Amino acid sequence: MKNIAVLGTGMVGNTIGTKLTQLGYNVMMGSRSATNQKALAWAEANGANASAGTFEDAAKFGEIIFNCTKGEIALDVFKMAGTENFNGKTIIDISNPLDFSKGMPPSLIPELSNTNSLGEEIQKLLPEANVVKTLNIVNCEVMVDAKKSGGDPTMFMSGNSAEAKEEAKAILEQFGWNDIIDLGDITTARGTEMLLPIWLRTWMATGNGYFAFKIVR
């Protein structure tokens, strides 16, 4: 099984990392420091194929890298990890460019939305890596178990590399996603990142975060 790095120790990184270890992958959770208590506790709880390290350790370890950091710090995290450590690798980017500075619900960071996206900026920062934007449009429990939405929803993928999208798709299928739409190159991440405002408002209106989008067609 492949080595996978998970960048970020929050709820998303935790849930993704745990699911990947359950699927048999070797997973290293990366954070700012090698002694991050949350990352060490996660590794301790998830058996022999779970480990923890710095962002740089994780980037070197992973053949596939899940970006589970907050959107506002994602670019800095890739820099801290050493951009050369991502060369030739598939990056599954789950982050969203949320802007909490203008009140709730968050809007999108203006320079990273509409005519740009965080996915594109990560791809520009790491021109020799293959960024695939996906999974960013549901809560993390639904990410790893699509059926938790209560049906058979759609997941979108965006990326420049067909090979990297195949790698991502294989994992999405292991997460229970049966209806996957390949939107095209990484610029199409603008569309999926701009789903966050309706996700937030649907959640607020229904009081239920366990939902997902289905393209009925």
Add this chain to the structure above:
Amino acid sequence: MKNIAVLGTGMVGNTIGTKLTQLGYNVMMGSRSATNQKALAWAEANGANASAGTFEDAAKFGEIIFNCTKGEIALDVFKMAGTENFNGKTIIDISNPLDFSKGMPPSLIPELSNTNSLGEEIQKLLPEANVVKTLNIVNCEVMVDAKKSGGDPTMFMSGNSAEAKEEAKAILEQFGWNDIIDLGDITTARGTEMLLPIWLRTWMATGNGYFAFKIVR
């Protein structure tokens, strides 16, 4: 049956107007001039309860007004129609703030998206009218016949007036929408207007415009 005005003579106005006359409503299509050939031809083709007039004629005629104009001119159309003619009335706003100036697919007009929306700007221009944003997230044939998407999709509604949303909902149900989510006040139109970028990219990726969004939950 109520009198309904349809502002706009394009494909959306035509399709909405035709469906409303078929449902038995009295419909006036409004345009810049009382002698607009497209509006007159539409009225001619749709029987005794179809008529055509200026934006002002239509605004005065309608108890409910469908805004089927292009987003970039919508505010000007309401001004041309005489803003006072909308007082106390329900406006069903289908328009989208698409910006074609930066290439294809269109993005959203920056000052009308993310931290603002066209729906909100129309409500600000017409403080004594009740704007309901809805239907703007599917093609016009699916708008008037939800089943044309191939399933039982979700439609969102946003607006400040519960009464106006009930009026809109009754028409949505006549258009075949069974799963309607009331997102809340008109600021939630930011979420539905920001669905256009993913709508456009899904259409481009699948080659199929007869789809709709379902909130699986």
